[in-house]
Amino acid sequence: MPVCCAACSGKAVLKRPKTGDALCRECFFHVFETEIHHTILDANLFTAGETVAIGASGGKDSTVLAYVLKLLNDKYDYGLKLILLSVDEGITGYRDDSLTTVKRNQKQYDLPLKIVSYEELYGWTMDAIVKEIGLKNNCTFCGVFRRQALDRGAVLVEADKIVTGHNADDIAETVLMNVLRGDIARLRRCTSITTGNEGYLPRCKPLKYTYEKEIVMYAYFKKLDYFSTECIYSPNAYRGYARAFLKDLEAIRSSSIIDIIHSGESLSIKKDVKMPTQMTCLQCGYISSNKVCKACVLLEGLNKGLPKLGIGKGLKARQKLVAAGMTLTNTESQSTSTESTAVLNTDKQSLEF
Amino acid sequence: MAASSQTGMSITLEFSGGAELLFGKVKKHHISLDESTTAWTIKKLLIWVKDNLLKERPELFLQGETVRPGILVLVNDADWELLGELEYEIKENDNIVFISTLHGG
Numbered sequence: 001m002p003v004c005c006a007a008c009s010g011k012a013v014l015k016r017p018k019t020g021d022a023l024c025r026e027c028f029f030h031v032f033e034t035e036i037h038h039t040i041l042d043a044n045l046f047t048a049g050e051t052v053a054i055g056a057s058g059g060k061d062s063t064v065l066a067y068v069l070k071l072l073n074d075k076y077d078y079g080l081k082l083i084l085l086s087v088d089e090g091i092t093g094y095r096d097d098s099l100t101t102v103k104r105n106q107k108q109y110d111l112p113l114k115i116v117s118y119e120e121l122y123g124w125t126m127d128a129i130v131k132e133i134g135l136k137n138n139c140t141f142c143g144v145f146r147r148q149a150l151d152r153g154a155v156l157v158e159a160d161k162i163v164t165g166h167n168a169d170d171i172a173e174t175v176l177m178n179v180l181r182g183d184i185a186r187l188r189r190c191t192s193i194t195t196g197n198e199g200y201l202p203r204c205k206p207l208k209y210t211y212e213k214e215i216v217m218y219a220y221f222k223k224l225d226y227f228s229t230e231c232i233y234s235p236n237a238y239r240g241y242a243r244a245f246l247k248d249l250e251a252i253r254s255s256s257i258i259d260i261i262h263s264g265e266s267l268s269i270k271k272d273v274k275m276p277t278q279m280t281c282l283q284c285g286y287i288s289s290n291k292v293c294k295a296c297v298l299l300e301g302l303n304k305g306l307p308k309l310g311i312g313k314g315l316k317a318r319q320k321l322v323a324a325g326m327t328l329t330n331t332e333s334q335s336t337s338t339e340s341t342a343v344l345n346t347d348k349q350s351l352e353f
Numbered sequence: 354m355a356a357s358s359q360t361g362m363s364i365t366l367e368f369s370g371g372a373e374l375l376f377g378k379v380k381k382h383h384i385s386l387d388e389s390t391t392a393w394t395i396k397k398l399l400i401w402v403k404d405n406l407l408k409e410r411p412e413l414f415l416q417g418e419t420v421r422p423g424i425l426v427l428v429n430d431a432d433w434e435l436l437g438e439l440e441y442e443i444k445e446n447d448n449i450v451f452i453s454t455l456h457g458g
Contacts, residue, residue: 221430228369
C-alpha cells in the first residue's frame with residue numbers, strides 16, 4: 001500500500017509531523033530547506049558580508065544546521081562567511097569522540113573549524129572538575145562555561161553572530177521548563193529567534209521551527225555523519241521529564257510542539273514582574289545579571305579548593321563567598337540561582353550548545 | 354529466496370542515533386523470524402526484539418507495546434507512520450531501522 005507524495009505523487013517516505021502531509025524524499029528535502037530559508041528571511045537573521053560561527057557539537061542538530069546553512073548560503077547567495085566553532089569541554093570518551101565527527105564535517109562541508117577548550121580558557125577540563133565536585137552540580141559548571149566559551153571562541157574568529165542548532169522540540173521543552181520553574185525572565189525570551197543583542201554577540205536559532213523528527217530524517221536520508229552518545233557525566237533529570245512529557249504529547253498530537261512555541265511567543269509578562277538587570281562582570285567583563293558573573297564565581301571556587309562555592313542560592317551562597325574572602329558588597333549581587341538556571345535552560349543536557 | 358521462507362523469514366534490523374547503545378553497541382542485526390501462524394507485525398517484532406536482542410534498560414526503547422516516543426521507525430526507508438505503524442506486516446528481506454532522537458544534539 002504505497003502512499004503517494006502530497007506534492008508530486010511520487011513514493012512518500014515520510015509523514016510530516018507539522019502538517020501531516022506525506023512527502024517523497026525530494027519534496028521533503030525541498031520543503032525542509034525552504035522552510036529554514038524562509039525562517040532566516042522572515043526574521044532577517046543575516047546580512048551579506050557577515051561572519052557566522054556555527055556552534056558545532058558533532059550531534060545531529062548542529063550537523064544538519066551546518067549542512068543546510070552551507071547549502072542555503074550557496075544557493076541563495078547570502079554572502080556569509082561560515083565557520084564551525086566547537087567547544088572542547090575535556091570529557092574523555094565523549095567530547096573527544098564528538099570532536100572527531102566535527103573534524104570530519106569540516107572536510108565534508110569544506111568549512112573552517114575553530115575549537116576552544118575549557119582547559120585553555122579556564123585551566124580546568126570537565127574531567128578535572130568532576131574529580132573535584134563529583135557528579136552532582138557538574139552540569140552547572142559545564143553549562144556556564146560552555147555558554148561563555150562559545151562567545152569567546154566567536155570573538156576569536158571575529159564572528160558577527162553565533163548560530164546554534166536548537167530545534168522546535170528544544171524550544172518547546174524550554175518553554176515548559178521555564179513554566180515549571182517559574183522563570184519568567186527566561187520564559188519571556190526563550191522563544192526569541194535571536195537573543196543577546198544587548199550584550200555579547202547575537203545568537204540565532206535558524207532551526208527554531210524545525211521538528212526534531214524531520215532533522216533526524218533529513219540527516220538519515222542525506223546520510224549525514226553525526227555523533228550520538230549521551231554525555232558520560234549525568235544527564236539532567238528534570239529536563240529529562242519535560243522531554244519525555246513533550247514526546248508523549250507529540251505522539252498523541254504532533255502539532256503540540258509548534259503549539260507550545262506559539263503559546264510562548266504570544267505570552268506577555270505583567271509589567272510589575274521584576275526582571276533581572278543586565279550588567280558587566282567586574283572581573284572578566286562578560287555580561288552578567290550580577291556584579292561578578294557565574295563563571296568567575298565557579299572558577300574562583302575551583303581555584304580556591306572550594307568547588308561548591310558558586311552552587312546554591314541567595315543568602316547561603318553569599319555567605320559562602322564572604323567566608324571565602326571574595327570581595328563583594330551588594331546583597332543583590334549574589335542571587336546566583338537565576339544565572340545557574342539560565343544555563344540549564346539554554347543548554348539542553350550538556351551536548352547541545 | 355523461496356527456500357528461506359520455510360525455515361523462517363530473514364530481515365535486517367538497524368539501530369542508530371544512540372539506540373544501538375541498548376543493543377550491545379551493535380547497529381546492524383540480521384535476524385530470522387520463525388514461521389508463525391499469525392503474521393509478523395511490528396507489534397509482534399517488538400516483543401521478539403525485547404526478548405532476544407535488547408540488552409539493557411528496556412524502558413529506554415519500549416513504552417507499553419510500542420517504541421518509546423522519540424524513536425523513529427523506518428521500513429525500507431519509509432516512515433512507519435505511513436505504513437500502519439504497529440500493524441505493518443513484515444515481509445521477507447525487509448529492512449527496519451530504529452533511530453533514537455533522544456540523544457543529544
